[in-house]
Amino acid sequence: MIERIITKRTHDLGGGFEVGRVLPFHARRMVGPYIFFDHMGPTELAPGIPRELDVRPHPHIGLATVTYLFDGALTHRDSLGYHQEIRPGEVNWMIAGRGITHSERFEEARAHGARMHGIQAWVALPEETEEAEPAFSHHAAAELPSWNEPGLTGRLISGSLEGLSAGTPVHSPQFYAHWLMREGTRRLLPAEYPERAIYVASGHVEVAGQALSAGMMAVLAPGGDVPVTALSDATVMVLGGEPVGERFMFWNFVSSRKERIEQAAEDWKQGRMKLPDADDAEFTPLPEFKGF
Numbered sequence: 489m490i491e492r493i494i495t496k497r498t499h500d501l502g503g504g505f506e507v508g509r510v511l512p513f514h515a516r517r518m519v520g521p522y523i524f525f526d527h528m529g530p531t532e533l534a535p536g537i538p539r540e541l542d543v544r545p546h547p548h549i550g551l552a553t554v555t556y557l558f559d560g561a562l563t564h565r566d567s568l569g570y571h572q573e574i575r576p577g578e579v580n581w582m583i584a585g586r587g588i589t590h591s592e593r594f595e596e597a598r599a600h601g602a603r604m605h606g607i608q609a610w611v612a613l614p615e616e617t618e619e620a621e622p623a624f625s626h627h628a629a630a631e632l633p634s635w636n637e638p639g640l641t642g643r644l645i646s647g648s649l650e651g652l653s654a655g656t657p658v659h660s661p662q663f664y665a666h667w668l669m670r671e672g673t674r675r676l677l678p679a680e681y682p683e684r685a686i687y688v689a690s691g692h693v694e695v696a697g698q699a700l701s702a703g704m705m706a707v708l709a710p711g712g713d714v715p716v717t718a719l720s721d722a723t724v725m726v727l728g729g730e731p732v733g734e735r736f737m738f739w740n741f742v743s744s745r746k747e748r749i750e751q752a753a754e755d756w757k758q759g760r761m762k763l764p765d766a767d768d769a770e771f772t773p774l775p776e777f778k779g780f
Contacts, residue, residue, distance in 0.1 A: 489696035489714050492516055496527050496703040507608075510687065510705050512737065519707060520683040520729030521660050523551065523742055524610035527689060527703065530559065531604050533597040542593040545763045546772040548584035549752045550618045550735075550742040554656075554664065555580040556645055557606035558689065558723065560597060565764040566590035570624045576606075577629030579645055581656045585613065585620035587752065591767045607689065607725060609664065611646075612735045615744050617659045627655055639673030639718070642666055647729060650678060662729030669693065669718035676713040677726055684708045684728035691722030736780045746780060753777065 494516060496508030508527035517523065533541070545565075555562065557576045564572045564580055567589040573596070574580045582590060596602055613620065633652035635642035644654045647662040663681065669691075677684060686695050687705040694717040695706045708714055708728075716724065735742050741749045755761050757774045 489709055489712060490698055490706045491709045492707045493698075493700070494705040494707065496705075499526070508703055516707055518612065518731065518735065519685040519727060520662050520681060521611045521613075521732045522609055522662070522664070522685075522727050522729070523612045523735055523737065524608075525687070525705070525727075526608040527687075528608060529603070529605035530690075533560075533594060533602050533604055535597075535599065535601040537594060537598050539593075539598075543591060544770050544772045545589050545591045545767055546740055547587060547589045547752065547756050547761045548582075548740045548742075549587050549748070550613055550744075551584050552611045552613065552659070553580070553582045553584065554609040554611060554646060555592070555606065556609075556666065560602040560604035560606065561595075562606075563593045563595040564590060565593075565767040566624055567762045567764050568622060568624055569765055571766055572624070572626050574626070577632075577643060579627040579632065579656060581625045581627065581646070583613075583620060583623040583657065585618070585622045587755070587761055588622035589761055589763055591764055593767075609727070610742065611658070611662065612732050612742050614660050614732050618743060618748075620659070623657070625657060631655060635667070639670040640675055641668045649680060660730055660732055662727075664727040665725070667724040667726065669716070669722045669724055671718050671720050674715060674717045676715055677708075678713050679711050681728045681730060682710045683731055684714070684726070686714070686716060687725040687727070689723040689725055692719040693717060693722050693724060694719055738777060738780060739775055749780075
């Protein structure tokens with residue numbers, strides 16, 4: 489039932505702020521349309537943290553970003569003019585399409601201190617919508633479909649699962665959900681999609697008889713319901729969907745065409761991508777290209 493186990497790798501976003509990178513992985517770049525999966529924290533940020541820890545304005549193409557927090561808060565600003573604070577249980581869904589820029593800053597933590605814990609995921613857009621108009625939407629926790637079962641509560645972040653459908657504007661068949669499982673709870677992840685994965689954000693679980701701890705993702709084989717048993721209280725993310733085909737990736741750019749990524753990189757380098765109106769005093773420089 490399990491094809492591969494992926495353990496998060498430490499990655500510095502700049503300024504000393506580290507995350508656990510799960511996808512892309514050299515032997516498994518995507519799960520359904522999900523091409524990027526970063527686990528942020530848990531980490532304690534003290535009041536007065538330096539601005540160097542923030543994620544400064546940077547560009548995207550060809551994807552949708554999904555920000556979801558368990559603890560803390562982030563301040564989002566983008567080149568469409570949106571300014572949105574995101575808090576636990578809420579979803580920021582940003583469609584980059586033909587191009588968008590945004591920043592994510594720790595403004596609440598800087599003012600008051602905060603425990604930061606969450607997931608940043610990217611969804612590759614189908615070829616026919618890779619150049620869609622950029623868009624942003626925010627979804628409150630109360631707007632999202634939820635599970636409330638003995639030993640398990642949960643929230644559907646995007647797509648459809650078990651007859652539930654989230655309001656996030658997806659472009660291909662997929663699902664992404666947050667489960668809080670009490671110790672001893674057993675739950676099946678149904679075989680609704682050809683590609684699925686289970687990620688443990690905290691605690692310990694058993695997936696198809698194999699023990700997993702926090703920071704580990706089980707990529708599942710197609711077909712068959714898969715049992716998930718909480719060996720302790722656990723926070724679990726389940727995700728997947730229909731594959732969208734091969735994608736190339738450089739920095740924050742995703743596309744089915746290498747030349748499109750090269751164009752986007754040159755656009756950013758030459759300053760042709762608009763910065764957020766309320767956050768245009770600094771930006772993230774283009775990193776060195778080391779090949780696809």
